[in-house]
Amino acid sequence: MHAFLSRILTLFVLSAASFAAVAQPVEIEGVKLEPTVQLGGSTLQLNGAGVRTRAIFKVYVAGLYVPQKATTTAALLSQKGPRRVAITTLRNLDADSFAGGLNDGLRNNHTEAQLAGFKSQLETLNANLKAVGDTRKGDVVLLDFTPDAGTRLSVNGQARGTAIPGEDFYEAVLRIWLGDKPADGELKKRLLGGA
Numbered sequence: 001m002h003a004f005l006s007r008i009l010t011l012f013v014l015s016a017a018s019f020a021a022v023a024q025p026v027e028i029e030g031v032k033l034e035p036t037v038q039l040g041g042s043t044l045q046l047n048g049a050g051v052r053t054r055a056i057f058k059v060y061v062a063g064l065y066v067p068q069k070a071t072t073t074a075a076l077l078s079q080k081g082p083r084r085v086a087i088t089t090l091r092n093l094d095a096d097s098f099a100g101g102l103n104d105g106l107r108n109n110h111t112e113a114q115l116a117g118f119k120s121q122l123e124t125l126n127a128n129l130k131a132v133g134d135t136r137k138g139d140v141v142l143l144d145f146t147p148d149a150g151t152r153l154s155v156n157g158q159a160r161g162t163a164i165p166g167e168d169f170y171e172a173v174l175r176i177w178l179g180d181k182p183a184d185g186e187l188k189k190r191l192l193g194g195a
Contacts, residue, residue: 026046026049026063028049028050028051028061029051029058029061029090031061031088031090033046033049033061033063033086034046036065037065037084037086039065039082039083039084039144039146040081040082040144040146040147040148040149041082042067042081042082044065044066044067044082044083044084045065045066045067045068045069046063046064046065047064047065047066047069047070047076047191047192047193048063048064048190048191048192048193048194049061049062049063049064049190049191050062050184050186050187050189050190050191051090051184051186051187051190052087052183052184052187053184053186053187054101054184057091058090058091059089059090059091059093059101060087060088060089060090060091060093060141061087061088061090062085062086062087062177062187062191063084063085063086063191064076064083064084064085064086064174064177064191065083065084065085065086066079066083067079067080067081067082067083069193070192070193071192071193071194072192073175073178073179073192076174076178076192077171077174077175077178080147080167081146081147082144082145082146082147083144083145083170083174084142084143084144084145085142085143085173085174085177086140086141086142087140087141087142087143088138088139088140088141089135089136089137089138089139089141090137091137092134092135092136092137093134093135094134095129095130095132095133095134095135098129098132098135099126099129099130101183102125102129102173102176103122103126104183105175105176105177105179105182105183106118106122106172106173106175106176108179108181109172109175109176109179109180109181109182110172110175114172118166118169118172121151121164121165121166121169124161124162124164125151125153125164125173127161127162128153128160128161128162128164129153129161131160131161132153132155132160132161135155139155139156140155140156140157141153141154141155142154142155143170143173145167145170147167149163150163150164150165150166150167150169150170151163151164151165151166151169151170151173152164177191178191178192
């Protein structure tokens, strides 16, 4: 009987320890990313997170939240429903540099014809980014998608600009980091869940 209780207690402790390990936030460069977030009535999982580096400078920490964890770009882009890219700046960024980086990522991963199809959405995105203005070190920029609202941009919990319709547009935005020519190859690997 004592061995049985001991075994049960051991299983309980191991289960509790493994649950605690799963539920812990991820910390990168002092930025904590929760393992799950709520968005559009759904619980999203942190698929991966890493640092965007440009030259030798660490620019921001990005985390990708999705309904189901996946390790390939195709699997992540094919998911439907709410999704989030959470960006925490590691340095002050002027609006033109931030918007320019996102636009470069879109251009690098889409044909001219594809970009032309997103013309009005790109204009709205750029207007939204302009409305944000400069970001300061530690600002949290969220690029959220929900089927009912489309793509929303917020900074430090405050929505900025107008919603951008189209799930296909959000998939285009995700290609900035997950496409064939990502903004940062190491960051892509991390967002795909690589260590």
